[in-house]
Amino acid sequence: MIELGNYNTLKVLRSTSVGLFLGDDEGTEVLLPNKYVPEDFEIDSHLEVFCYLDNNERPIATTIKPYIIRNSFAFLEVAEVGTFGAFMDWGLEKHLLVPFREQGVEMEEGKKYVVYCYLDEETFRLTGSSRIKRFLSNDGFDIPVNDEVDLLVYRKTPLGWEVIINGKYKGLVFESDVFKPISIGKNLKGYIKAVRPDAKIDISLQPIGAKMLEPTANLIFEKLKDNDGFLALNDKSAPEDIRNTLHLSKKAFKKAIGTLYKERKITIESDGIRML
Incomplete structure (x- = not known):
């Protein structure tokens, strides 16, 4: 079955004046226009293509990789606002429509929004939505803490x-x-x-507990290497200075330099830390 809005691996059936006709195991065919046909194709070989509806609402294939696929989220720019809604640039010739009813806030041309792409069961068209919470659920969440x-x-x-x-x-x-x-x-x-x-x-945004020590310590050690072995930060530095320099909390910074000190990789001086 050819899935609209997603990548499909299809068999090259025949070459015509308008492009290649590709097919799946169920006998469904779709056109890959000439401008997307690779130079080294062979009849009966397989191609991975993205399938969607063209401007005439016909299923079509392309080798271009869009910025978003069906049942996923992406940060897209509004190419234009029309009568039916906002048309998002998703990397393909035909823009992705976010109808007015699917806009969490009124969209403006040239601005970017996080949107979800889904197949509208009534129109059978790929549609975008910025009403993000509709498509999120924490039911069944089973990812362990610290992962x-x-x-x-x-x-x-x-x-x-x-x-x-x-x-x-x-x-x-x-x-x-x-x-x-x-x-x-x-x-x-x-x-x-x-x-x-x-x-x-x-x-x-940082590893937690024991997991944070090694990557955070390595981050600080690499920063020392890039700064001739010295950083004007120590356990008495202001949290803002640590955050601006290393993007770390003071608590994480103190734990990490403690690890580096115990490993004899740094000395802690009155005006900063120095690599040994």
């Missing part, structure tokens, strides 16, 4: 930054846990900090 996860930042709140975890779940990075630049649409690595009884998930 690393992929994050997409999608909203700023008074408490901090709401993030999409592994493309499925909703989490929060508290403002007090942010020690490096962060913004809507940014892809980050994070760590599960806590899972609350109400299924809310707290996220840290």
